[in-house]
Amino acid sequence: MSLKYITPAERFKRYLPKDYVELVDFGPFGKTQDEAGPGNMGQFKELVEEHPMCSGCWMAYYIRLIFASLPCPEETVTLGTAGCGRLAISQAAVPFIYGNYGDQNAMASGLTRAFRLRFPDKQKDVITIAGDGGTMDIGFSMTMHSWIRGEKFTTIMLDNEVYGNTGGQSSGMSPKGAVLKMAPMGKDFEKMPATKLAQAAGCVYTVRMSPTNIKKAAKIIRRAIFVAREVGPTFIQAYTSCNIEYSIPTEEVFQDAKDQEKDRFQFEEYMTDEAKEVIERVEAEEKAASKSRKAAKKAAAAEAV
């Protein structure tokens, strides 16, 4: 997609569904993060539409945050696989490809290469968003090999530490001793060290975090996308609790995310020197652009007076 394809002809607008027109007029397409970003969610039409994820789901929240943080939603493609996450990801106004049995990273490899051939003058972002089962259990070989090959796209793992939508089986990412509905004796081996595996396999930027601070979480997502554009594979492991399988009352989900930030999901950021260079450059550019926009706005306001 591109901005040109999304925008309808003015005369055709009244025949289109209202939600679509709202998305074009008040959505984040073609806007900067200051105008329609995570900092002002609730003041513009967001990309994610109604979805069947559970009440108070922290994964749904993180997905909302991912879509609000995209640097260029009209040039982005998301991929996912079986799991809770795809219920919401597929309801967003960004093309979504569903991979079977955890092959999202294999498909993303091909897609990234195809985009580079087909649109050499454009920057297309490919992001795989899958659960801990899809990324680290079922799709493990495809995830690891995409990293080993150095494919340039972003992998986001929504780590809820359980197979949430099949009834609560323990996954490789469940912590040791976790008693779940389908693992009543407790899990008897350790949680997989996902970020360490990613670093060993050649990811140039890896983060483990619990999304409680909006600004920080958005910055991480954007960094991962910017680095993937130029340097190599990037990986985010984010804690997105399953309030059903871990029996967390919905109003305490946020508190639980904060508690986990001090426990299993302590913030950990790794980047290579090359990745650091890109991040510093892009963030300086963004800062300068935002500053000049503010100055222009101020000048326009002064002129109006």
Add this chain to the structure above:
Amino acid sequence: MYYVAKVNSDQCADYKCTTCTLYCPEANTLMFDTVNNTSWVDEDRCKGCALCVYVCTDMLDRNCITMVMSGQEG
């Protein structure tokens, strides 16, 4: 019948605060009205998780949001 969040607009307008809209797990549900300076809830989309109540009451101690039965006033 199900619970939805309800914002006390008069009380909410006293604070220049958009925190609850940033922490709702549902997109396009808890919105912010920039004219009247208050949050408001799209009742048809609200799933009643009460995370906004936690943010407004427990975190910020402002008590502007309550859970009510859908379709009932007050």
